[in-house]
Every structure is written in C-alpha cells, then in structure tokens.
Amino acid sequence: MLILPMHHRVEARHLPWMSLLIALVCVFIHLGPQQRDAERLVRAQAQYADAGLAALEAPLYDAYADAHPEALVNAVDGDGDREAEGWLMQADRGFRAALLAGEGFDDVAAHAEWMQRSAPFRQTMATLFDARFAIPSDAPTTWQALTSSFLHGDLGHLFGNLLFLLVLGLLVERALGPGLYLGLYVLSSIGAAWTWALAYVGPPTYSLGASGGIAGLMGALCVLWGMRRIRFFYWFFVVFDYVRAPALWLLPAWLGWELFQWATDEGGNVAYQAHAGGIVAGALLALGIKALRWDRPDSYDDPVDDRFDPAVALGDAQAALGRLDFAGVERALAPLFAQMPVPVDARVLALRAAQMRSAPDGAARGGRVAAAEQASALLRESRAADRTKALDALAAWRHAGGRWRPQDALAHARLLIGAGRVGEAAAVLADAAASEEGRGPLPEGWAADWLRLGFDLRRDGDEAAARVMFAALSAALPGTPEAAKASAQPTP
Numbered sequence: 001m002l003i004l005p006m007h008h009r010v011e012a013r014h015l016p017w018m019s020l021l022i023a024l025v026c027v028f029i030h031l032g033p034q035q036r037d038a039e040r041l042v043r044a045q046a047q048y049a050d051a052g053l054a055a056l057e058a059p060l061y062d063a064y065a066d067a068h069p070e071a072l073v074n075a076v077d078g079d080g081d082r083e084a085e086g087w088l089m090q091a092d093r094g095f096r097a098a099l100l101a102g103e104g105f106d107d108v109a110a111h112a113e114w115m116q117r118s119a120p121f122r123q124t125m126a127t128l129f130d131a132r133f134a135i136p137s138d139a140p141t142t143w144q145a146l147t148s149s150f151l152h153g154d155l156g157h158l159f160g161n162l163l164f165l166l167v168l169g170l171l172v173e174r175a176l177g178p179g180l181y182l183g184l185y186v187l188s189s190i191g192a193a194w195t196w197a198l199a200y201v202g203p204p205t206y207s208l209g210a211s212g213g214i215a216g217l218m219g220a221l222c223v224l225w226g227m228r229r230i231r232f233f234y235w236f237f238v239v240f241d242y243v244r245a246p247a248l249w250l251l252p253a254w255l256g257w258e259l260f261q262w263a264t265d266e267g268g269n270v271a272y273q274a275h276a277g278g279i280v281a282g283a284l285l286a287l288g289i290k291a292l293r294w295d296r297p298d299s300y301d302d303p304v305d306d307r308f309d310p311a312v313a314l315g316d317a318q319a320a321l322g323r324l325d326f327a328g329v330e331r332a333l334a335p336l337f338a339q340m341p342v343p344v345d346a347r348v349l350a351l352r353a354a355q356m357r358s359a360p361d362g363a364a365r366g367g368r369v370a371a372a373e374q375a376s377a378l379l380r381e382s383r384a385a386d387r388t389k390a391l392d393a394l395a396a397w398r399h400a401g402g403r404w405r406p407q408d409a410l411a412h413a414r415l416l417i418g419a420g421r422v423g424e425a426a427a428v429l430a431d432a433a434a435s436e437e438g439r440g441p442l443p444e445g446w447a448a449d450w451l452r453l454g455f456d457l458r459r460d461g462d463e464a465a466a467r468v469m470f471a472a473l474s475a476a477l478p479g480t481p482e483a484a485k486a487s488a489q490p491t492p
Contacts, residue, residue, distance in 0.1 A: 002235040003250060004164070005171055005221060018178035019169025022150075022185065023162045026210060030152050033129045044090075044124040051117040054086050060104040061089045068094060072203040090125075093138065093204035134206040135193045145193035146186060151208035161210040168217040175224050175299040176289065184289070188216020188282045195277025207271045215258070215278030216285070222251035223286035228300055255279045310336055310343060317349050321356070329353045344386035347378040348393040355400055371397065376408050379415065387419055398428075406432050406446045413453060422457070422465040426472035433476040447473070447482035454486065 048054065065071040072092040073085060089095060098104065099118075105111040125131060133147040152158040173181040192212025200207075225247030232250070234241065255276060262272035289295055313332050320328030329349065336346035354371035375397050382390040394402075394412065404412055409432035413425035429450055433442065454469035470486035477483045 003232055003253060004167055004234075005230055005232045005247075005250075016166060016169035016173040016181075018182050018185075019166050019173055022169075022182075022210075023165055026150050026152060026158060026162060029150050030155075030158050034151060037128050037130055040124055040128055044121055047121040047124060048090065051121060053114075053118055053121065054089070056114060056117070057089050057099070058085070060099065061085070061092070061095055063104055064095050064098055070203050071095065075203055093136065093206075097138075097204070130206070130208065134208040135197055136204065136206045137197055137200045137202075138204045140194070140197040142190060142194075145190045145197070148193055148206075148208045149189035149210050149213045152210070153208065157209060161214060164214050165210060165217070168214060168221060171230075172217045172220050172224065175295050176220075177296065180289065180294060184216060184220055184282065184285050185213045187285060188220070188278050189213035191281030192216060192274040192278030195281075196271045196274035199273040199277075207274060209271070209274075211271070212274040212278040215254075215275045216282030218254050219251065219279040219282030219284075220286035220289075221282075222247050222254070223283050223290065224295055225300060251279070251283060310339075310346075314343070314345055314349065317346070321349060321353055324356065326353050326357045341383065342377075342381050344378070344382060344389050347374065347381060348389065350374045351378055351393055351397060355397060355402075371402060372405075375402060376405075379408060379411050382415060387415060391415060391419060391421075395424075404428065404432050406443055410446070410449055410453075413450075417453065417457070417465070422462075422468050425453075426468055430472050430476040442477075447477055447480055451482045451486055454489075 061071075061073065065073045068074075071094065073088045076088060099114065102108070102111040105114065130151060133144060134151055135141075135144040135148040152161065169181070172184070176184060189210070189212050192215060193207065196207050196212070227246040227248055229244045230247045231244050234243065258272050258275040258279065261270070262276060265272055313336055317329050317332035320326075320332055330353075333346050333350055336343055337350075351371060351374040354374045375394060378390055378393060409428050412428050416422070416425035416428065450469070450473050454466045454473065457463075457469060458466035467489075470489050473486040474483045
C-alpha cells in the first residue's frame, strides 16, 4: 500500500531546506564512509582465512546453535553450505559475543589462542562504519538510535526513503519551520529506533535507515493538519487515484498497515516496529506542538488543487501595474499565459506593462519581454470575440511609437479588415513598408501578400475597400511589380 500526500505546490520560497539538508547528509554518508566498508570487509575476510578461524570456530558454532535457538544459523536454511555457514559465524552477533566471553572453549589456553589469532579480524570488523553507527538489537544506545537514521543498506533503500522524506518534508517543514522540524525528525528517529530495539525478537542484529524518522513525519502530518482535507495519491495493488480526505484519517491507515505488516512479517528485513514507533512518536510530538501553538497557521493554505480564479489574477496584475511592480505583473499573469486560449485581457495588461517599463528610446527597463513581442503575441492570440479590445490596445501601442515587422503588419491589417477598418489596415502596411526601406529589402512575397489582400476584398464584393488597398500599395512601393499591378486595376 502506498499513500503519498501531494498537497502543496513546489515553490522556491517554500522549499524544504532542512529536508534537503538531511537528504544530502544521507547521500554523503552512503556514498562516502559506508562505501569504504566494502574494502574493510574484504580485508577482514582475508584475515579470517589467514588465521584459519573457520576450522577453529565451526565446531564451537555447532555447539552454540544447539544451545541457542536464536542463533542465526537456526533462522536461515543454509542446506549444509559450509561457505554460507562461515558467513553466518561471522555475522552472528550472539556467537561473537559468546566467543569473546570464552564460552565453548575447552580451557583458558584455547580461548587465549583464539583471541590471539582472531585479533586482526576483530579489529578490522570493529572499524566498520555500520558496526559503529547502526543500532544493535542488543545493548543499543541513544546515540546509535540517532546515527542509524542516516545510514542505508543500498541505493534503492536510500532513494525510496529520500523520496518520502522530501514529499513529507514539503508539508511538515513548512508547518513547523526548519528548526522545529529538525527537532521532530531527530526525536522521531530516536523513538522509532528504540521501539525496534525493544520489540525485536530474534538473533542479535542491527537496524539502519531513515524510515523511522520519516514515519514520524507521517504521524506529525496527520495531527498537524487534523480534519483539514488534503490531497494525496494512493496505490493499493492495482487500484490507484488522487483523492481528498481529512489528514487525520491517514493516521489509522498508516499505523494500521505497519502493525499488520509487523504481525504478519516472517523473516523479512523491514523494521516495521520502527515504522510504527516513528508514527506514534511523530503524532505525540505534533500534539504537543499544536498545544503550545508552535506551528505556523498560514502554512496549511495554498493546496495544489485550489480553484484558480482568472479574475483574481487579472486584478492582482492590474494592482501590480499600478505600483509599477513589473515583476509582480509577470507573476500574476503567468498562470493565465498557461491557459488555452490566453485571455485577451491578460495579454493587453502584459503589453501595457511592457510599454511602461520601456525607456523613451525603446530599451527594455527590467522586463524580459519587449513591447513589440507582447503586441505580436496579442495579435496572434486574438479571437473574433476579442477583436475590438485587441485592436484598441494595438492602436494605443502604435500611437505610443510601436512599429510592426512586415509579417506582423500583414496580420494586423487582416484583423483591421475583419473589423471593417480598411483605411487603418492600409496605413499599417504603408507604415511597415516605410520603416523597412532604410533597413534592407522587404521579405520575399510580402508585397504580393499585400496585393492579394486587395484581390480578396474585391472577391468579397467590397470594391471600395479593394481600391483603397491598391492605392496604398501603389503609393508605398512605387516601382515594384506589385505596385504596377495595383495601379493597373480597372476603376468601375
């Protein structure tokens, strides 16, 4: 079963920095000190073989296993594999402790000989990072309960834990702040590890991983949000979906699942006891935090599926424009620009903002998008229902000195013709032709497209409008083939 809260937007101003720091520490430890354990184990194996410890310890381990049902070899079906039994002898913490205590040896001299031959092997094993910082089931310490929460068995273990850490941290750290969040995580990790150590039944072993502290974040999330409805993703066998439900409902679901797994798990290597203990610890800590009112009340707002109101966004953009806060205008309009089609009011506001932040010489002043680009976007996105509003905004832009590129001028002319403003369309084209004269030739086919506009008007039965277009072309581009054709058109 997978339940993953997906409630808040991921924003730079609300990034879970402490969660990211914890994740980086876990990655550093796993890829650094823990990786060097592989070299130490190779060296320890060589020392074990060189000292002939396997032959010396094998009969002692057989006797130990007969007398101790919890011996590791009794919990594993080795099928008589001597190599596997050799590994078990080295890994069985109870057996290693019995050897150090002198149990099973014929006399003191035999024990002394074993101590001397095994010294290099024991010294190397004692330097293993996991052996020092993972929490053992026998004689655990609070320090190991904490340090074990930053260790991981492999990359898959690491990735899975950090995914949940960051997702839950996005919610819980935002509600508590980084300092209080770190305190909750640390105490939950310690509580989870001690729960595992006290509840564990079996051969002596050790536990590691951040899942206990993460389980604490689960419990805290449920209590902090209480009966507020949050959005989460669930996956149960082949059934999965996004739903909204009170956060507190997740507490019995999460805790019940861990208790069920704990009760039914046989021979697994997942510390469900730690998960259950972490959930309870996190929930109790969150209860205290809520009682003391140390959480941040405004952190529960801004769910990811809040209904977006375009009118509110436009109002925010207009207010920002009144303050000359051009960055605020861009932020407010960004969600509207992601819609299809883009509302014409949003593009008009963006055009006004671009004009206002431009210096008299046309240079942009703190804006990423120039006014000409906004005008071009408004032209492309205009629909028949918005034609008048778009044309009025474009007229204001041109009145303030805006000039079209030839390609955009043609589109503007078509929009004006659609509104019955043929004279203005002809003026737009003539202005574009004049502005290009000193900067090089017009794009190929541009004059032909202008001529075609006149023929289209004639075909539609508007002869007067066609004559206006032909006359403007003849005057703007004299000496061109298209101007000659326009001048040659018969007059009814």
